[in-house]
Amino acid sequence: MKQPSEKKFPLTAKDYKLCEEIGEGVSATVYKALCLPLNESVAIKVLDLEKCNNDLDGIRREVQTMILTDHPNLLQAHCSFTVGHNLWVVMPYMGGGSCLHIMKSAYPEGFEEPVIATVLCEVLKALVYLHAHGHIHRDVKAGNILIDTNGSVRLADFGVAACMFDTGDRQRSRNTFVGTPCWMAPEVMQQLHGYDFKADIWSFGITALELAHGHAPFSKYPPMKVLLMTLQNAPPGLDYERDRRFSKSFKDLVAACLVKDPKKRPSSEKLLKHPFFKHAKTADYLARAILDGLSPLAEGFRNLKAKDAELLMQNKSLYEDKEHLSQQEYIRGVSAWNFNLEDLRNQAALIEDDPASCSEDSSMGWKHINGQNDLNQPNNSSAASHLEDELNDIDDLEKSLAAFPIKPLQALKGCFDVHEDDPGSPSSAHLDSEQQSQQQPLTTAADEETAKNDGGDSRLCLKRIPSIPVLQENSLPAKSLNGDGDRGVGVAGAGENMPQRYQVERNCSGPLQNRQRKDFNYSAPGEDASEGAVVERRGRFKVTSADVNIKDPVNHVNSISGGSAFPTNSSVLNASVLQSLQCILQHNTIKRDGLLKMIEFVEQTSGNASESTDAGITDLLQMNPSSARERELQAQVIQMQQSVGGMVEELQRLKAKNMKLERELFMMLKKDDKIPE
Numbered sequence: 001m002k003q004p005s006e007k008k009f010p011l012t013a014k015d016y017k018l019c020e021e022i023g024e025g026v027s028a029t030v031y032k033a034l035c036l037p038l039n040e041s042v043a044i045k046v047l048d049l050e051k052c053n054n055d056l057d058g059i060r061r062e063v064q065t066m067i068l069t070d071h072p073n074l075l076q077a078h079c080s081f082t083v084g085h086n087l088w089v090v091m092p093y094m095g096g097g098s099c100l101h102i103m104k105s106a107y108p109e110g111f112e113e114p115v116i117a118t119v120l121c122e123v124l125k126a127l128v129y130l131h132a133h134g135h136i137h138r139d140v141k142a143g144n145i146l147i148d149t150n151g152s153v154r155l156a157d158f159g160v161a162a163c164m165f166d167t168g169d170r171q172r173s174r175n176t177f178v179g180t181p182c183w184m185a186p187e188v189m190q191q192l193h194g195y196d197f198k199a200d201i202w203s204f205g206i207t208a209l210e211l212a213h214g215h216a217p218f219s220k221y222p223p224m225k226v227l228l229m230t231l232q233n234a235p236p237g238l239d240y241e242r243d244r245r246f247s248k249s250f251k252d253l254v255a256a257c258l259v260k261d262p263k264k265r266p267s268s269e270k271l272l273k274h275p276f277f278k279h280a281k282t283a284d285y286l287a288r289a290i291l292d293g294l295s296p297l298a299e300g301f302r303n304l305k306a307k308d309a310e311l312l313m314q315n316k317s318l319y320e321d322k323e324h325l326s327q328q329e330y331i332r333g334v335s336a337w338n339f340n341l342e343d344l345r346n347q348a349a350l351i352e353d354d355p356a357s358c359s360e361d362s363s364m365g366w367k368h369i370n371g372q373n374d375l376n377q378p379n380n381s382s383a384a385s386h387l388e389d390e391l392n393d394i395d396d397l398e399k400s401l402a403a404f405p406i407k408p409l410q411a412l413k414g415c416f417d418v419h420e421d422d423p424g425s426p427s428s429a430h431l432d433s434e435q436q437s438q439q440q441p442l443t444t445a446a447d448e449e450t451a452k453n454d455g456g457d458s459r460l461c462l463k464r465i466p467s468i469p470v471l472q473e474n475s476l477p478a479k480s481l482n483g484d485g486d487r488g489v490g491v492a493g494a495g496e497n498m499p500q501r502y503q504v505e506r507n508c509s510g511p512l513q514n515r516q517r518k519d520f521n522y523s524a525p526g527e528d529a530s531e532g533a534v535v536e537r538r539g540r541f542k543v544t545s546a547d548v549n550i551k552d553p554v555n556h557v558n559s560i561s562g563g564s565a566f567p568t569n570s571s572v573l574n575a576s577v578l579q580s581l582q583c584i585l586q587h588n589t590i591k592r593d594g595l596l597k598m599i600e601f602v603e604q605t606s607g608n609a610s611e612s613t614d615a616g617i618t619d620l621l622q623m624n625p626s627s628a629r630e631r632e633l634q635a636q637v638i639q640m641q642q643s644v645g646g647m648v649e650e651l652q653r654l655k656a657k658n659m660k661l662e663r664e665l666f667m668m669l670k671k672d673d674k675i676p677e
């Protein structure tokens with residue numbers, strides 16, 4: 001590591017003259033400055049410690065690492081000191097700015113391959129050095145690759161760098177959730193088995209794509225979607241058709257980095273020997289290729305800022321809508337995210353469903369000011385529906401992760417609420433008794449305290465939120481279900497109420513009925529048929545037809561009405577028959593609910609395709625019409641429609657039987673003079 005520098009950079013603010021602003025990050029503003037005693041241009045990163053008081057460890061680590069590292073491709077800090085409640089980090093001034101800045105200014109479609117090879121080769125050398133010294137960078141991305149006016153490349157921003165050796169046992173894998181969602185390796189998201197140097201290789205691969213296209217894959221989506229897509233989708237890569245301009249060796253390099261299993265990714269050292277880097281050129285070439293003609297850094301930064309402001313104003317006049325303003329804020333490229341449901345809800349609510357608004361090239365990422373949530377709380381129904389989509393995403397995640405090799409859901413349970421009814425589970429262990437109250441509104445649940453994941457890295461921490469309580473439909477009185485008019489079917493009085501069309505009211509502020517609604521009573525593909533059809537889900541537990549049959553009230557009543565065992569004592573008879581009738585009603589209710597949910601599901605999948613614009617991975621409405629998967633889904637829908645038909649018939653049959661029994665009972669009771677005329 002670094003030898004003590006010969007040059008002594010002063011440790012007092014008065015020795016520096018702050019000039020223009022040249023960059024802005026999540027937690028800092030970066031200025032060009034002049035070191036007066038040395039007459040040398042420097043960059044000073046000014047961090048407001050009050051704003052990042054939850055991440056002092058991270059800052060300490062960044063500065064420490066920046067000062068200690070000594071490699072031509074790493075941005076070293078000259079020194080650091082505090083000025084009031086700010087921390088000043090003095091570092092070399094990199095006149096070209098970051099690759100992100102350069103792309104935004106002049107190469108929105110990305111760089112040419114020789115430029116990419118040159119930049120990536122230098123970055124990889126920095127990673128080899130860091131990894132060899134036990135560091136994981138954890139935030140490799142174009143925004144952190146700085147270019148000097150002479151074309152030299154340095155990897156910056158150790159804000160999230162972690163030392164693999166800083167724990168007593170020198171464990172080689174970390175368990176903290178830091179980085180930037182689009183660039184984040186699946187194992188970092190999972191937090192299951194920890195992660196190691198290979199996480200940087202994934203980010204390196206994503207950065208390669210970013211430099212090739214001008215933006216990172218999935219950059220148009222809100223963070224929850226990115227998580228889902230990273231975990232569920234095949235790894236992103238260079239497309240054979242779309243990326244024809246790139247060589248096979250580049251495609252191969254990207255593919256080698258973006259393998260989900262970290263063990264199968266090459267080490268940085270091995271990657272450096274990849275044939276792609278034979279195309280790497282000199283610093284001179286780089287300076288000529290991408291810096292020529294660019295305006296000076298500070299001016300470029302001002303222009304970009306003005307462009308952003310103009311965009312904001314345009315949107316303001318277009319929509320006069322704060323939500324759109326905030327959306328602009330958050331699609332600007334920045335790294336740190338604080339994953340909490342409240343944010344997700346806000347962010348999701350601000351994303352338009354209009355696919356044009358999230359076109360591939362429309363964003364370089366997102367911005368979210370950590371700890372300064374400037375996004376507005378949505379209060380309309382679209383916000384509620386977006387929230388629901390996000391919650392659905394969590395649920396989709398649960399359903400679809402079965403195919404993922406190492407159960408990422410378990411990892412996410414510690415971070416997101418994926419609903420765990422088990423009171424002994426780690427996620428429910430966070431809850432206090434009030435939070436576990438059955439009818440607590442969602443809004444309250446989302447406000448719960450943040451529990452940082454281990455290690456104290458808060459750069460990008462998933463906020464642990466309490467499990468959101470689920471109202472048990474069947475535990476509610478009939479009126480509760482009828483109250484909003486839409487659901488229409490009460491528990492009581494099945495003989496009077498024919499099933500109405502099941503409609504959903506989206507309501508994010510009330511008790512979480514929507515969550516339960518997601519738990520449709522159809523057998524999900526792959527569900528064990530031997531269990532019997534799922535007739536009800538209670539949280540993560542399901543009641544199958546097999547369970548119901550054990551105490552099948554219909555069979556029970558059949559045996560009662562069979563004659564031979566029919567009791568003669570009228571009070572016993574009353575009690576027993578009434579009990580049976582209640583069972584029948586309950587059974588009917590369960591079946592009816594199942595039926596209604598299936599109807600809703602079928603309606604949604606077959607009728608609403610034109611309404612849906614959500615590009616969610618699990619959204620079968622957006623499938624390629626010619627795909628085998630769609631055909632498979634269509635077959636499932638048809639099957640479901642058929643079984644819905646069967647269930648309708650069955651329900652009607654049961655209702656008729658029910659009414660008949662009621663009549664018989666009534667007659668019997670009347671005969672025994674138990675019921676007054």
Ligand SMILES: Nc1ncnc2c1ncn2[C@@H]1O[C@H](COP(=O)(O)OP(=O)(O)OP(=O)(O)O)[C@@H](O)[C@H]1O
Pocket residue numbers: 022023024025026027028029030043045075091092093094095097098101143144146156157159333334335336
């Ligand atoms: N030494 C430097 N020379 C020139 N420009 C710099 C320098 N350091 C940072 N910048 C510019 O300032 C921007 C923000 O800086 P930096 O990334 O360090 O802040 P941050 O809060 O860590 O942001 P983020 O978390 O988004 O990476 C950079 O993207 C870059 O354009």
